[in-house]
Amino acid sequence: MSGRKRPYRFLSRRSCWRLAMLYQEGLAEGKWTTQLGALSSLGVSQSDLSLALQLEKLPEPIVDLFEDHIEISSHTVRVIRHTIIHDGLDTVLNRVQRSGIPSKTLSNKGVLSIVKGRATDSKRMLRGAGRDPANIVNRALDLPKSISDRYHLGMVNGEWDNFSACARAIGVSRRNISDAIAIRELPDAIRHLFSGQKLTFSVGRRLLALKKELGIDELLSRARNKEATYEVAGRTADNILSELNHENVRSPDDFRVVVKRGRGRNRLVIECKAANVLFKYRAEIRGAIRKILRKRIRSARHIEDMQGLYDLLRPSLPVEGMSSTYRPRPPKA
Numbered sequence: 300m301s302g303r304k305r306p307y308r309f310l311s312r313r314s315c316w317r318l319a320m321l322y323q324e325g326l327a328e329g330k331w332t333t334q335l336g337a338l339s340s341l342g343v344s345q346s347d348l349s350l351a352l353q354l355e356k357l358p359e360p361i362v363d364l365f366e367d368h369i370e371i372s373s374h375t376v377r378v379i380r381h382t383i384i385h386d387g388l389d390t391v392l393n394r395v396q397r398s399g400i401p402s403k404t405l406s407n408k409g410v411l412s413i414v415k416g417r418a419t420d421s422k423r424m425l426r427g428a429g430r431d432p433a434n435i436v437n438r439a440l441d442l443p444k445s446i447s448d449r450y451h452l453g454m455v456n457g458e459w460d461n462f463s464a465c466a467r468a469i470g471v472s473r474r475n476i477s478d479a480i481a482i483r484e485l486p487d488a489i490r491h492l493f494s495g496q497k498l499t500f501s502v503g504r505r506l507l508a509l510k511k512e513l514g515i516d517e518l519l520s521r522a523r524n525k526e527a528t529y530e531v532a533g534r535t536a537d538n539i540l541s542e543l544n545h546e547n548v549r550s551p552d553d554f555r556v557v558v559k560r561g562r563g564r565n566r567l568v569i570e571c572k573a574a575n576v577l578f579k580y581r582a583e584i585r586g587a588i589r590k591i592l593r594k595r596i597r598s599a600r601h602i603e604d605m606q607g608l609y610d611l612l613r614p615s616l617p618v619e620g621m622s623s624t625y626r627p628r629p630p631k632a
Contacts (some may be wrong), residue, residue, distance in 0.1 A: 315376050317345065317367045319353040348377045358388065360395050363402040364410045375407040382414050394419060408464065409457020419461065421451035424483065434528065441469055444495065445501050447483035450476055475500065481507055484606045486515070494529045497536045505540055532590075533582025541579065549573050 308556045322337055331337040334348055343349065350373040354362070358377060365371055383391050391414055398413045405413070412418040425435075425448065435448045450465050460464045462480075466473040482490075482503035493502060510518050521543050528534040541547060553573040561568040569584075577584075 303410045304466075315351040315354045315371045316464060318348065319354055322348060322352065333605075341429050347373045349382075349472055353380060355393055360392060360619050361414065364395065364400060364405045365407070365411060366405055370407060372407055375411060380410055386416075395403045398422075398556060404455045408460040410461040412457060415460070417454055418457075421454035423460065424451045425455065440469060442480040442495070443479040443500055445470060446476060446479035450480060455542075464608070478504060485510070486519055486522075487521055491524055492525055492527045493536055497528050499536075502540065506543075523544075529549055531583055531585075532586030533580075533581065535579075538579055538583075547573075547576050549576065585632050 319342065319343060322334075325331055326342065330340065334345060334352075336346055354371060354376050357376070361379060362368070379391075394411055394416050398418055400409075400413060400418075409418070432452055434450050434453055434486065435445075438445045438449070440446050440449060446469075449469060450462075453459050453465055459468055462473050462476045465471075466476055476554070478500060482498070482500075484505075485506060487599070489506060490498060506518075513521075525539055525542055526534065528536065528539065553571070553576075555572065557570040558575075559568050559570070562565065569577070
């Protein structure tokens with residue numbers, strides 16, 4: 300039993316091309332006349348031999364993609380045939396043509412990603428990323444966008460053709476890869492509410508949960524009416540998530556805000572019925588107050604500097620009612 304295991308691994312799982320060649324040679328020499336007669340001599344199953352012979356029937360544009368025909372496995376042939384039956388030959392050939400990949404350059408995984416259409420989708424996702432491949436490879440894999448870009452780059456380069464293979468290669472859990480892809484595929488109007496560093500796995504998974512609960516159309520409708528984190532000073536991801544979840548829906552009476560003096564010179568009191576909601580936005584309120592103070596308050600040093608600048612520019616300023624290009628004529632001698 301152990302003696303038959305090695306040729307089975309080598310022939311059926313590693314080289315359909317070599318298995319088909321050995322079968323045809325034995326058939327020509329009269330060692331067997333049927334596939335069943337060749338099974339015991341070759342030490343393979345009938346399905347593996349059948350898949351090996353199916354390799355010759357695959358379309359030439361697909362076979363030409365492989366870097367080395369001897370590495371074509373039975374699993375690869377099985378997946379290609381299943382995809383052709385499921386999606387149609389014309390669709391698969393269009394994917395090969397649109398990929399623009401030169402012939403004899405891809406591994407088994409790379410060809411499968413082309414045939415399934417995943418490589419084309421990954422190319423589109425990377426085009427939106429606008430990143431150099433070297434930067435993508437060297438980036439820390441701590442954010443969904445970084446992992447998503449790395450996954451799609453590997454799909455285009457033929458490094459892997461599924462989440463599990465990518466997880467093993469880059470040392471990231473399969474769940475993180477799956478979630479990163481799902482977060483990256485959220486509409487731009489939703490993802491752009493959060494700056495790059497704030498769209499973490501925690502935030503992204505809460506968005507995916509809202510998408511599942513509300514539906515993508517409702518979530519997208521709510522997102523279009525929100526301000527992004529980078530548009531407002533102090534805006535936080537938690538604020539946006541609570542707004543998307545309608546946690547801040549209140550009665551009109553809660554909108555009444557009173558600002559008055561507190562005890563002491565440095566005290567200002569803000570009264571509001573929805574004080575617990577208002578407290579979540581204290582960073583935005585602080586930024587808004589600072590913006591108002593910058594417009595209304597000036598230091599004495601600033602006023603002196605501006606006055607000095609004005610005195611320097613005054614000789615070159617045009618006289619009222621006179622064109623700025625006017626120059627008086629010098630008096631005649």
